[in-house]
Amino acid sequence: MSAVVENELNEHHHHGPAKGISRWLFTTNHKDIGSMYLWFSFTMFLVGGCMALTIRAELFQPGLQIINPEFFNQMTTMHGLIMVFGAVMPAFVGLANWLVPMMIGAPDMALPRMNNWSFWILPFAFTMLLSTLFMDGGGPNFGWTFYAPLSTTYAPPSVTFFIFGVHMMGISSIMGAINVIATILNMRAPGMNMMKMPLFVWTWLITAFLLIAVMPVLAGVVTMMLMDIHFGTSFFNAAGGGDPVLFQHVFWFFGHPEVYIMILPAFGVVSQIIPTFSRKKLFGYSSMVWATSSIALLSFTVWAHHMFTVGIPLFGELFFMYATMLIAVPTGVKVFNWVATMFRGSISFETPMLFSIAFVILFSIGGFSGLMLAIAPADFQYHDTYFVVAHFHYVLVPGAIFGIFAAVYYWLPKWCGRMYSETLGKAHFWLSFVGMNLAFFPMHFLGLAGMPRRIPDYALQFADFNMISSVGAFLFGATQLLFLYIVVSTIRSGAKASAAVWEGAEGLEWTIPSPAPYHTFTEPPVVK
């Protein structure tokens, strides 16, 4: 993908990257590893997408037509696991790998060999996870949130492989986060102090701290599961003095920061793109940093808003309700800052900007449903219904996923030296936008009308919106094949791109040639 560049001042590398499969197995180059993460995540996105379409096909009409309820539960579980751990998180790590060193003027990540291991764990972990679908008893069928005792005492035998897979993904994420922190704190070019870093770097730094804080807690909770299942302990079993609700507390202590891990890098991406296409500096840089840090800190205090119906005493419910509502404040600040960046700018609507604008609007809609969910007494009617499904798909799909799409369109010309077709890019955007809204907006109504989550069949009054939702889902899914075509054809035969690529783009990555040379910033640049 990237050209080889001789650098006579550098003593170490007088040759280009290795040829063939060895290059990819043994690379320690952040650009190669970034590309592998991105391709891996896109593959997982398509796999998880197929599972979603299986679900939507079954839910197209009332009655059981295509799959049985047992397999349906496996599909909903695996769809969640694959998308969270296989698509969204690795995509953001891929973006971090490609962009962070270039944005701070560093030649590579701080720990290049560990970087390679971080990546290669993933295909192994996911092959194992996906193979559970073919094991006796089937794959995990207890939801991606795997509450005990459904996931311990009542789990299929494959649960042990599920636990092993989660451990491996966790190790990969933790190593990646350590790498990001070490890189950002220690390898910035002279003159780039913290408050001069691009916002994408800031959001990834904060995300990396969240990762090392909570991924080990996830590792802890699946280890406790393993011990309950195989070693006679009773962490989550009342018979032995344990408590299923303890599982939920520990899981969501991880789980809530996890969802911020999945969105903060997208905030960073959008904060790079909107200023470029508004031809105006990001409004309120320092308050954006403050807001992101507040969101990260507050994210540790709200976990039990996923547990309002579990039987928490009044004082606890009130605390978690207030803390959750409070998170709306820094989040709102960020939205206002993006809008203020656009206001009185000089705006053009290339594909990255379209995805970013849609991000701001649709993520905000997800934020509104989130605020509604925070209101504990109202949550008694929303909890475990399609209203929640609508909420998190609005923050994850036009949130995280559109953020990733925006990033790819924005930086692909830098990575491969060629421009994508603007017509096709816009087509991908509009089809995704329509498909996504058709798929998920009706889910608000379904939830309010009383349809629970994770059911393969439903009462007749839910039929119409389910049908619309399924149509939208298939449209959205098919459109991603167009995206694949766009990326491949750009890499192979797109028009040549300049170094700056976009008028109004600021940042060190735009000062180097397109495609970015295999090794960049071997000499640190001077930052004023």
Add this chain to the structure above:
Amino acid sequence: MLNRRELNKSKRTVIITLVVTVGMFGFGFALVPLYNVLCDIAGLNGKTGPKYVLQSGELEADLSRLVKVQFITSNNENMSWHFKPEVTQVEVHPGELMQVDFLVSNPTQQDMLAQAVPSLSPSEGADYFHKVECFCFTQQTLQAGEEARMPLRFVIDKDLPKHLTKLTLSYTLFDLTNSDISMASVPK
């Protein structure tokens, strides 16, 4: 790629982040006893606490009010014992020691081992419900066909908030005969 200074700083960063990682793993496990402590202190989740030792002079009934205490029983999964309280409900003064017997029998052809787990509702009352003697403190064995009468002796704290006039104590009976649960902790 890294110069000496960057390498040293990076090593330091890596060590610190690794320590944090391991620390957070430990923290996850620490949440377990922490959760139990918080539940005990605050009476959360209906946990009624371990065996209660009566203080001298404590048993002085507050005759100005009566509290209703209901008893409900459940068998977990396929647990086949007959298990019910002798009376479904009693009325007791705070500070008054009360005994209620539970009748249990094993109708099967096998000797069996069971564990009763208590849970009180509303949970804000759990802190004030003191079990002086309870069959739930230990595992119970019944031979095939054996019957037994298991006592519960309790006293309600005089500080029970005035607005709580009815408490429900639920016992769930678990079959531990073939279980591999190691009974390290006494359920509360």
Add this chain to the structure above:
Amino acid sequence: MRSVWIRWAVPFFLLAFSSITKAEYGVNMTPGVTDISQSVYDLHMIVFWICVVIGIVVFGVMFWSMFKYRKSQGAKPAQFHESTLVEIIWTIIPVIILVAMAIPATSTLREIYDVEESDIDIKITGYQWKWRYDYINDEVGFFSSLSTPQDQINNQEAKSDNYLLEVDEPLVIPVNKKIRFLVTSNDVIHSWWVPAFAVKKDAIPGFVNEAWTKVNTPGIYRGQCAELCGKDHGFMPIVVKAVEEPEYKAWLLAKQEKAKAETLLASQQSAQQWSLEDLMAKGETVYNTSCAMCHQANGEGIPPAFPAIKGSAIAMGAVENHISIVLDGKPGTAMQAFGQQLNDVDLAAVITYERNAWGNKKGDVVSPQDIAKAKGN
């Protein structure tokens, strides 16, 4: 391109939001039939409209900017990129709005957590995959299972109006009385939810949770399990029939009589002889309610998880083994101990049915007395 975007987006939002208050189209939460459910609905609508207004303002500024400040129309970018005053203002105003929302939310939550004494207490136990209701002070208890026929689910028959929301035995409660629910589970976590009451409470094995309601209007109210609990999580609905008090009392009395009669029937030595035809008829009903979800209406099951009964070794083999597995279940599988759940007449009927249906034709008759004997009574 831009004008298409606006021309399409504006009517989309208007259309979406204008009809949203009409619950009868199935797009909004129900105000329900209790004071609490009405408070919850009001809270939901307040927060919703506040979000709509904020959305209109914020998105309005965005759309305006996209329209007015287009480069293609010659807009030149301004230079400002910070303002502490503005940041403070748009931090403080949201906080004020949130406090305004938190006040009614807090008061409604406190009402929900009220523990003033109830008139009637009902224990609700979640099972895989049905509910059990026990009236604590009245010695009445029964299971409540989905009654929609498998054929409707498998698209062999047209679906009825209350498809998937109907049960064989609804929960019956009187109106205008405070009903307290004590919720627990037999196996995994379930959740008992009736939207019309705004009551949703998780059923956790080994623990008891409480919730309460006071229904203002007689009627039939339907809900569903709201926590993933395994294969048939979507097939364990809740039906509550709220009636005037005299009707409730009569129903309760009838239930108590029926329970006494069933105990008597099973214990009589020279009791009523049940004919094969009677047992088959009753057995088929019991089978379709309690067994067909796993073993299928045609007895063929879904091997290997749910074995076939048609032509199976158990149904064709010794009666004692068949009785044993139905009474005690099979540990480590989903086969429950139905001896705990069905009365002797139903057990006798369903086993007789299984041994004679689908071409099994064993000719065996299992009587309620046989069951009582097997249970050791």
